[in-house]
Amino acid sequence: MTDPIAKVLTLTQLIDLRSQSARDGRRFVLTNGCFDLLHPGHVSYLFDSSQLGDFLAVAINSDASVRQLKGEGRPVNCESDRAYVVAALGCVGATFVFEGPRLAAEIRALKPDVYTKAGDYTLEGLERSEREALLDVGAEIRFMPFKSGHSTTSLLSRGLVARS
Numbered sequence: 001m002t003d004p005i006a007k008v009l010t011l012t013q014l015i016d017l018r019s020q021s022a023r024d025g026r027r028f029v030l031t032n033g034c035f036d037l038l039h040p041g042h043v044s045y046l047f048d049s050s051q052l053g054d055f056l057a058v059a060i061n062s063d064a065s066v067r068q069l070k071g072e073g074r075p076v077n078c079e080s081d082r083a084y085v086v087a088a089l090g091c092v093g094a095t096f097v098f099e100g101p102r103l104a105a106e107i108r109a110l111k112p113d114v115y116t117k118a119g120d121y122t123l124e125g126l127e128r129s130e131r132e133a134l135l136d137v138g139a140e141i142r143f144m145p146f147k148s149g150h151s152t153t154s155l156l157s158r159g160l161v162a163r164s
Contacts, residue, residue, distance in 0.1 A: 007087035007094045008080070011106060014057055014096050019109050027053030030112035032103050035082050036063045036075045041088065041118075041146070049142045050091035058095045059088050066100040071116075095164040104129035111137040119146030141163065 009017070021028045031049050035042055035058070050056040060083045066075040075082065083095040098106050107115065107130060115124065115134050121143055128136075134141055 032059035
């Protein structure tokens with residue numbers, strides 16, 4: 001089994017890996033999220049996403065972008081820990097941390113064959129710059145089944161996780 005730390009890459013390293021994947025004719029799948037507290041909904045979503053190609057890359061929101069998207073008190077876990085935990089999953093090929101709240105530049109750089117989001121999103125609900133980037137690179141956009149009742153926000157609101 002690969003050490004998870006070896007699967008936490010920079011964007012530049014992942015672009016090189018993506019280029020090799022394309023030369024080898026392998027389908028490259030990309031998804032992104034905060035993945036603040038890994039739960040069954042995340043694991044199911046990532047596993048299902050991995051089944052759509054040969055390699056799953058997961059873009060992890062930076063701590064600053066999580067705060068911007070989710071508010072004060074988030075993230076619960078720092079970006080390096082979140083990237084490491086997601087990378088430890090066998091279905092994940094690599095992770096990387098991205099700085100902005102949106103992934104448009106990274107999508108254009110990586111040119112994924114397939115891009116996935118959880119089923120609580122729709123094509124119209126994707127952020128405009130990300131949707132345009134996906135269309136520009138010709139990525140297939142797939143929405144994966146959503147496991148209701150499993151979210152970091154709901155865990156925190158129910159007091160199931162203690163905040164430090």
